[in-house]
Amino acid sequence: MISAIAALALQTASLPSCDALEYEGTHQDCVLTTANGNTASFSFEPGEWGERGILIVTNADGDCLWTDEFETESFFYPRLEDLDGNGFEDILVPLITGNVNTEMLLIMGGEDGYALASRELSGHTFEPVLPGLFVVQARSSAVEHFASFYTWNGEALDHEATVAITFEDEDTATCTLATGQIGRGEDFYCAAVLSND
Numbered sequence: 001m002i003s004a005i006a007a008l009a010l011q012t013a014s015l016p017s018c019d020a021l022e023y024e025g026t027h028q029d030c031v032l033t034t035a036n037g038n039t040a041s042f043s044f045e046p047g048e049w050g051e052r053g054i055l056i057v058t059n060a061d062g063d064c065l066w067t068d069e070f071e072t073e074s075f076f077y078p079r080l081e082d083l084d085g086n087g088f089e090d091i092l093v094p095l096i097t098g099n100v101n102t103e104m105l106l107i108m109g110g111e112d113g114y115a116l117a118s119r120e121l122s123g124h125t126f127e128p129v130l131p132g133l134f135v136v137q138a139r140s141s142a143v144e145h146f147a148s149f150y151t152w153n154g155e156a157l158d159h160e161a162t163v164a165i166t167f168e169d170e171d172t173a174t175c176t177l178a179t180g181q182i183g184r185g186e187d188f189y190c191a192a193v194l195s196n197d
Contacts, residue, residue, distance in 0.1 A: 015029055015030050015031040015041060016028065016030050016031070017030060017031060017032065017033075018030035018031065018032050018042060018077040018078050018079065019032065019077065019079060021077055023075040023076065023077065026044065026051065027042075027044040027051055027053070027072070027077065028044070029041075029042060029043045029044060030042050030077065030078075032078060032079070032080050032091070034080060034088070034089045034109065035089060036088065037059065037060040038057055038058065038059050038060070038065060038109075039057065039058050039059075040055060040056075040057045040078070040080070040091055041055070041056045041057075041058070042054070042055055042077075042078055042093075044072075047071045047072075048071060049071060049073060050071050050072050050073030050074075051071070051072050051073070052069065052070075052071055053069065053070045053071070053072055053093070054067070054068075054069055055067065055068045055069075055070070055078075055091070055093065055107075057091070057114060065113050065114055066107065066113065066114040068093075068105070068107065068116070070093055070095060070105050070119075071095065072093070072094060072095050072096070073095075073096055073097075074094035074095055074096055074097040074102055074103075075097055076094040076097060076102060077094070078091060078092060078093045078094065079092050080092070081126060081127075081128075082109075082128060083106075083108070083126060083127070083128050083134040083152070084108065084128065084131065084132050084133070084134060084151075084152040085128045085130065085131035085132065085133075085134075086109075086110055086111075086131065086132075086154075088108075088109035088110050088111065089109050090106065090107060090108045090109050090117075091105075091106070091107040091109065091114070092104050092105070092106055092126060093105040093106075093107070095119070100124050100138075100139045101122045101123050101124050101138045101139060102122065102123070102124065103120055103121070103122040104118070104120075104121045104122070104123075104126070105118070105119050106118045106119075106121055106157075108152055108154075108157075110154055112154075115154070115155065117152060117157040118157055121136055121150075122136070122138055123136035123137050123138035123148070124137060124138060124139060125137040129149065129192050132151050132152060132153065133149060133150070133151050133160070134149070134150055134152070135147050135148065135149050135150075135192060135193060136148050136150065137193065142167075143166055143167045143168075144164065144165070144166050144167075145164075145165040145166075145167070146162055146163070146164055146165070146178065147162065147163050147165065147189070147192075147193040148161070148162040149161045149162070149180070149189060149192075159180065160180055160184075161177060161179065161180030161184070161189055162177075162178045162179045162180055163175050163176065163177055163178055163186070163189045163190055163193060164176055164178040165190075165193060165194070173194060175189075175190035175193065175194060176190075177189065
């Protein structure tokens with residue numbers, strides 16, 4: 001692992017941006033740069049059931065902030081998104097992609113660095129809602145979708161609520177609270193999802 005970190009750090013400057021690449025059967029080594037100058041470098045090689053990946057995050061001085069290993073068989077590339085609205089971009093690494101949904105490795109960025117939030121969040125859309133709150137939308141069938149809301153307090157990821165959305169036709173959908181707390185109210189969760197559809 002140490003030699004892989006050193007080798008990847010040396011070649012980071014010449015790596016293409018992950019968000020500029022298209023999957024062509026295997027992943028190409030790539031890099032993502034955050035707004036505050038941190039660099040997330042990804043290397044890929046054949047793995048046990050897909051490709052083995054190594055992630056190394058460094059700051060502008062070259063100090064290592066985070067390392068992780070993962071296996072992926074997804075045809076998507078890693079990306080950055082400030083899901084919790086704290087001003088620091090989070091790292092989403094696709095692991096498994098089905099017909100619609102993708103299971104993600106989610107590493108949250110913050111003032112104190114990075115923290116592992118989950119290795120199994122699955123959906124087709126990951127979006128911020130409010131500071132500290134984001135939604136993961138998943139499709140279970142052509143007419144039934146689920147939207148799960150999560151909070152991140154800088155240390156732990158908590159599932160707050162899930163709503164079920166049933167599409168009666170192209171213009172009509174029914175949204176109901178499926179699980180979780182009702183503190184914000186069903187109307188809040190449903191509006192957060194349906195206003196984006």
